Amino acid sequence: MTLQNLPADAQAFLAPAKLNLMLHITGRRDDGYHLLETVFTFIGLYDTVHIRSRNDGQIVLHTLIDGVDAEQDLSVRAARALQQASGSTLGADLWVEKNIPMGGGLGGGSSDAATVLLALNQLWHTQLTRQQLMDLGLKLGADVPVFIFGQNSFASGIGEVLTEVSVPNQWYVVVKPNVHVATAKIFGHERLTRDSAPSIIRVFPRVQPLRNDMQAVVCEEYPEVAAALSRLKQFGAAMMTGSGACVFLACETESAAREVYAQVATEYEAYCVAGLDQHPLSTLK
Ligand SMILES: C[C@@](CO)(OP(=O)(O)O)[C@H](O)COP(=O)(O)OP(=O)(O)OC[C@H]1O[C@@H](n2ccc(N)nc2=O)[C@H](O)[C@@H]1O
Numbered sequence: 001m002t003l004q005n006l007p008a009d010a011q012a013f014l015a016p017a018k019l020n021l022m023l024h025i026t027g028r029r030d031d032g033y034h035l036l037e038t039v040f041t042f043i044g045l046y047d048t049v050h051i052r053s054r055n056d057g058q059i060v061l062h063t064l065i066d067g068v069d070a071e072q073d074l075s076v077r078a079a080r081a082l083q084q085a086s087g088s089t090l091g092a093d094l095w096v097e098k099n100i101p102m103g104g105g106l107g108g109g110s111s112d113a114a115t116v117l118l119a120l121n122q123l124w125h126t127q128l129t130r131q132q133l134m135d136l137g138l139k140l141g142a143d144v145p146v147f148i149f150g151q152n153s154f155a156s157g158i159g160e161v162l163t164e165v166s167v168p169n170q171w172y173v174v175v176k177p178n179v180h181v182a183t184a185k186i187f188g189h190e191r192l193t194r195d196s197a198p199s200i201i202r203v204f205p206r207v208q209p210l211r212n213d214m215q216a217v218v219c220e221e222y223p224e225v226a227a228a229l230s231r232l233k234q235f236g237a238a239m240m241t242g243s244g245a246c247v248f249l250a251c252e253t254e255s256a257a258r259e260v261y262a263q264v265a266t267e268y269e270a271y272c273v274a275g276l277d278q279h280p281l282s283t284l285k
C-alpha cells in the first residue's frame with residue numbers, strides 16, 4: 001500500500017510485526033483473561049504511521065480500514081488515550097500505511113497503537129515515561145506493551161510483565177492462511193490447554209520443539225490453518241504465532257528462508273523477513 005498526497009510535514013514512524021516464538025497458557029485470572037508465557041520477537045515487516053500534529057485537538061484518521069470504525073481504530077484509540085492521560089490540547093492527523101496482514105497473530109494493530117503512543121509522546125512533548133506509556137497501552141490490548149518496551153522479550157502475566165530476552169539472529173518465512181481467527185473464541189474454547197507449567201526464560205532456547213498452546217484448537221477449528229502448518233512443516237519445525245492465523249518457520253540463514261519462501265509463495269500469501277534485534281523506535285525519546 002502506498003499513500004497519495006501525504007503532506008510534506010507529516011513524519012513517518014515504523015510499526016513492526018511480532019511473532020510469538022513460543023506461547024504457553026499457565027492459568028486464567030478471575031476476570032477471564034489468560035495468564036501466559038510467551039517469547040516475542042520483532043520482525044522486518046512493517047506498517048508505517050505518518051503523523052502530523054494539529055493545534056485544534058482533533059484526531060483525524062485519513063486511512064480507514066474496511067469494517068473498522070475510525071473511533072475503533074487502535075491508532076485513534078491510542079492518540080485519544082494519550083490526550084486523556086496527559087491533558088494535552090494538541091491533536092493529530094494520522095495516516096496508517098498497512099503492510100502487516102490483519103488478524104494474523106502478527107500484532108499489527110497493537111504495534112500501530114504503540115507507535116502512535118511513542119511518536120505523539122515526542123511530538124506533543126507530553127513526557128510520559130515508557131512505563132507510563134506501557135500502562136496506557138495495556139488498556140488498549142494485551143500485545144501493546146511489548147512494542148513500547150522495545151526489546152525482544154519473555155512475557156508473563158497477560159503479556160505485560162516483560163524481561164528482555166536474547167533471540168538468535170534468524171530469518172522467518174511467515175504464511176498467512178486465508179482465514180480470520182477470532183482470538184476471543186480461541187481463548188474461550190473448552191479444549192484449550194490452560195495448565196502449562198510456568199518457566200522463566202532469559203536466553204532463548206535453541207532446543208526444539210517449541211510449543212504454542214493455542215495451535216491445537218485453532219487447527220481443529222480452522223482447517224486452513226492446519227493445512228498451511230502441514231505445508232510449512234515439510235521444511236522444518238513450523239509453528240503458529242499468537243492466536244493465528246499465521247504460521248511461520250525459523251531459518252538460520254536468509255538463503256534457506258528464501259528457498260522455502262519461493263516454494264510456498266506460489267500457494268499462499270507469504271513473507272520472508274529477518275528477525276530484528278530491537279524495535280526501530282526503541283531509542284526514541
Ligand atoms: C494471543 C496473543 C499473543 O501475543 O496475540 P494475537 O494472536 O492476538 O496477536 C495476545 O495474547 C492477544 O493479545 P491482543 O490481541 O492484544 O488481545 P486483546 O485485544 O487484549 O484481547 C482479545 C480477547 O482475547 C481474550 N484474551 C486476551 C489476552 C489474554 N491474555 N487472555 C485472554 O483471554 C479476551 O477474551 C479478550 O477480550
Ligand SMILES: Nc1ncnc2c1ncn2[C@@H]1O[C@H](COP(=O)(O)OP(=O)(O)O)[C@@H](O)[C@H]1O
Nearest residue numbers: 073074075102103104105106107108109110112
Ligand atoms: N490500526 C489497526 N490495524 C489493524 N487492525 C486494527 C487496527 N485498529 C483496529 N483493528 C482491529 O483489530 C483486529 C486485530 O488486528 P491485528 O492486531 O492486526 O491482529 P492480531 O491481534 O491477530 O495480531 C483487526 O481485525 C481489526 O478489526
